[in-house]
Amino acid sequence: MIINKKHACHEALVHRILSLDIQPGSTLDETLLSEEYGLSRTPLREVFQKLAGDGYLSQTENRGTKVSSMDLNSMRNFFQSAPMIYAAIARLAAENASVQQLDDLKSTQLQFRRAGEESETQDMAMYNHRFHHIMGEMAGNPYLTPSLNRLLIDHTRMSQMFYKPINSKERLLVWEACDQHDAMIEAIEKRDTSAIVQLTIAHWELSRDRIEKFVRPDPLDMDIGLQEAGE
Amino acid sequence: MIINKKHACHEALVHRILSLDIQPGSTLDETLLSEEYGLSRTPLREVFQKLAGDGYLSQTENRGTKVSSMDLNSMRNFFQSAPMIYAAIARLAAENASVQQLDDLKSTQLQFRRAGEESETQDMAMYNHRFHHIMGEMAGNPYLTPSLNRLLIDHTRMSQMFYKPINSKERLLVWEACDQHDAMIEAIEKRDTSAIVQLTIAHWELSRDRIEKFVRPDPLDMDIGLQEAGE
DNA sequence: TATGTTGCAATTGTATACAATATGTATTAT
DNA sequence: ATAATACATATTGTATACAATTGCAACATA
Known part of the structure; x- marks a missing residue:
C-alpha cells in the first residue's frame, strides 16, 4: 500500500463519520478501534486529535472522544x-x-x-x-x-x-x-x-x-x- | 497547582507564539520542550496536535513541527x-x-x-x-x-x-x-x-x-x- | 567538478507497560 | 429501603523503550 495505516484509519473514520455509519454523539472506543485498524493506541489517539481539530470529533478530558453532535x-x-x-x-x-x-x-x-x-x-x-x-x-x-x-x-x-x-x-x-x-x-x-x-x-x-x-x-x-x- | 502540566505547557506555548518569543516558521524540538515543561514526548505531541489544529503550528510528517509562518x-x-x-x-x-x-x-x-x-x-x-x-x-x-x-x-x-x-x-x-x-x-x-x-x-x-x-x-x-x- | 551512493547521527513515529481517573456494583449503616 | 462508602473494573493519560525515517557528510565514481 502507498499510504500508511494511520492515514488509512484517518480516511476510514472520516468516511464513517460523514456517511453516518458512526452516529453523531456516539463515543469511540480507543482499544477497539486501535485493534480494528491495526495500530496501537498512541497513533490512534493522534488521529483522534487531528479529527477533533478538524471538527469531526470532540474530546473531553478523561472522558473519551465523541463524534461531533448535530443538535x-x-x-x-x-x-x-x-x-x-x-x-x-x-x-x-x-x-x-x-x-x-x-x-x-x-x-x-x-x-x-x-x-x-x-x-x-x-x-x-x-x-x-x-x-x-x-x-x-x-x-x-x-x-x-x-x-x-x-x-x-x-x-x-x-x-x-x-x-x-x-x-x-x-x-x-x-x-x-x-x-x-x-x-x-x-x-x-x-x-x-x-x-x-x-x-x-x-x-x-x-x-x-x-x-x-x-x-x-x-x-x-x-x-x-x-x-x-x-x- | 490547579491545572495540570499539559495545560500549563499548552498555555505557555500559546503565549510564546503570540508574543513572538518563538518566531513564525521556527521548528520546535520535541525532546527539548518535553524536558522544559517536565512531561514526556507523548503528551507534548498531543499538545502539538492541538495547537496545530488551532492553527498555531503546522506539522509535516516525519519532518517535525513548525510555528505557523506569516508570509x-x-x-x-x-x-x-x-x-x-x-x-x-x-x-x-x-x-x-x-x-x-x-x-x-x-x-x-x-x-x-x-x-x-x-x-x-x-x-x-x-x-x-x-x-x-x-x-x-x-x-x-x-x-x-x-x-x-x-x-x-x-x-x-x-x-x-x-x-x-x-x-x-x-x-x-x-x-x-x-x-x-x-x-x-x-x-x-x-x-x-x-x-x-x-x-x-x-x-x-x-x-x-x-x-x-x-x-x-x-x-x-x-x-x-x-x-x-x-x- | 558534478553526481550518486553509503553509512551514521538525529529526529520522528509506534508499541507497550504502567499510572491516574472515572464508572459501576456491592456492602454497610442509618 | 435508601444513602453513602469502599472496592473492583474499565477507560484514559503518561513514560519509556524500540522502530522507522530523514538529513548530513564522507566517499566513490563518471
Missing part, C-alpha cells in the same frame, strides 16, 4: 453562516484556482455525476463533499477554509440524514445541483467572480430548500390529518 | 477575510452573549486598559487577544469561531511585530481603540446589533491603518531622499 442549535448556526462562507470561498476560488485544482474538480464532478446516474446516494454525498472541499483548496485562504470544512462536515451529514430516499420529483433537483456544479466549473475557468457567487448562492438555496422540504414536508391530506388528530 | 501571502489573505468574519462574529455576539461572558469581557477590558496605562505593550496585545476571543465565544457559532481564532493568532502576532515601539502620536490611537472596546461592551449589553457591527468595522479600520502606517511610513524628507538616490 438543533448547531443546525441553526449552520444555516446562519453557511451562505456567507460559501460565497466568500467561491469568489476566492474563482480568483485563485490553479489548473491542477481545476482538473481535480472536473474529475470529481465526473464521478459525482456517474454516482448520480447509478443512484449511489452515498457516493454522491462523498463526491459532493470533495467537490466543495476542492473549492476550499482553490480559495487557498487558511483563515476561511477551517470554517468551510466544518460546515461541509455537517452539510454532508445532513444530506445523508435527510435525502437518503430519493423520489422521482426530487431526482430532478439532484440533476439541477449537478448542472450547477458544471456551471461553477465553467465560471471558475473563466475567472468570472460574479457568476460563481451567483451560482453558489443558487446552489446553496437549492440544497437548503431540499433540507427544509424534508424537515417540513407538505402536510398530509386534510381529512387524514384531522382523523389522526382526533384519535 | 506576504498569508497577510494578504488575512486582510481579505478579517473584516467579514469580525463583523459576523460581532453581530452574533451581541445577539447571544450571556451575562457571565459579558462580565468576563468587562474584566478583560479593565486589564487591557490598565496594561495600556502602564505601557505594557505585550500585556496589551494579550488582553486584546482575549477580548476578541471572548467575543468569539459569545457568538457561539462553531462554524465561524475557528476562522476567527485563526485570524486572531496572526492579528496578535502582527501587533507584536508592528507596533511594539509606540510614539506619542500613536498613543492616542491606542486609547481610541480602548474606547471602542468600551463602546462595544455597551452595544453588546444593549443587544444593539447595528451598533456593534459599525464599531467593529471602525475598530478594524483603525487597526488596519496602524499596520499599514507601519509598513508604508511617511516618506523621508525629499532632499535626503534625493541625495541617497544619487549616491
Whole structure:
C-alpha cells in the first residue's frame, strides 16, 4: 500500500463519520478501534486529535472522544453562516484556482455525476463533499477554509440524514445541483467572480430548500390529518 | 497547582507564539520542550496536535513541527477575510452573549486598559487577544469561531511585530481603540446589533491603518531622499 | 567538478507497560 | 429501603523503550 495505516484509519473514520455509519454523539472506543485498524493506541489517539481539530470529533478530558453532535442549535448556526462562507470561498476560488485544482474538480464532478446516474446516494454525498472541499483548496485562504470544512462536515451529514430516499420529483433537483456544479466549473475557468457567487448562492438555496422540504414536508391530506388528530 | 502540566505547557506555548518569543516558521524540538515543561514526548505531541489544529503550528510528517509562518501571502489573505468574519462574529455576539461572558469581557477590558496605562505593550496585545476571543465565544457559532481564532493568532502576532515601539502620536490611537472596546461592551449589553457591527468595522479600520502606517511610513524628507538616490 | 551512493547521527513515529481517573456494583449503616 | 462508602473494573493519560525515517557528510565514481 502507498499510504500508511494511520492515514488509512484517518480516511476510514472520516468516511464513517460523514456517511453516518458512526452516529453523531456516539463515543469511540480507543482499544477497539486501535485493534480494528491495526495500530496501537498512541497513533490512534493522534488521529483522534487531528479529527477533533478538524471538527469531526470532540474530546473531553478523561472522558473519551465523541463524534461531533448535530443538535438543533448547531443546525441553526449552520444555516446562519453557511451562505456567507460559501460565497466568500467561491469568489476566492474563482480568483485563485490553479489548473491542477481545476482538473481535480472536473474529475470529481465526473464521478459525482456517474454516482448520480447509478443512484449511489452515498457516493454522491462523498463526491459532493470533495467537490466543495476542492473549492476550499482553490480559495487557498487558511483563515476561511477551517470554517468551510466544518460546515461541509455537517452539510454532508445532513444530506445523508435527510435525502437518503430519493423520489422521482426530487431526482430532478439532484440533476439541477449537478448542472450547477458544471456551471461553477465553467465560471471558475473563466475567472468570472460574479457568476460563481451567483451560482453558489443558487446552489446553496437549492440544497437548503431540499433540507427544509424534508424537515417540513407538505402536510398530509386534510381529512387524514384531522382523523389522526382526533384519535 | 490547579491545572495540570499539559495545560500549563499548552498555555505557555500559546503565549510564546503570540508574543513572538518563538518566531513564525521556527521548528520546535520535541525532546527539548518535553524536558522544559517536565512531561514526556507523548503528551507534548498531543499538545502539538492541538495547537496545530488551532492553527498555531503546522506539522509535516516525519519532518517535525513548525510555528505557523506569516508570509506576504498569508497577510494578504488575512486582510481579505478579517473584516467579514469580525463583523459576523460581532453581530452574533451581541445577539447571544450571556451575562457571565459579558462580565468576563468587562474584566478583560479593565486589564487591557490598565496594561495600556502602564505601557505594557505585550500585556496589551494579550488582553486584546482575549477580548476578541471572548467575543468569539459569545457568538457561539462553531462554524465561524475557528476562522476567527485563526485570524486572531496572526492579528496578535502582527501587533507584536508592528507596533511594539509606540510614539506619542500613536498613543492616542491606542486609547481610541480602548474606547471602542468600551463602546462595544455597551452595544453588546444593549443587544444593539447595528451598533456593534459599525464599531467593529471602525475598530478594524483603525487597526488596519496602524499596520499599514507601519509598513508604508511617511516618506523621508525629499532632499535626503534625493541625495541617497544619487549616491 | 558534478553526481550518486553509503553509512551514521538525529529526529520522528509506534508499541507497550504502567499510572491516574472515572464508572459501576456491592456492602454497610442509618 | 435508601444513602453513602469502599472496592473492583474499565477507560484514559503518561513514560519509556524500540522502530522507522530523514538529513548530513564522507566517499566513490563518471
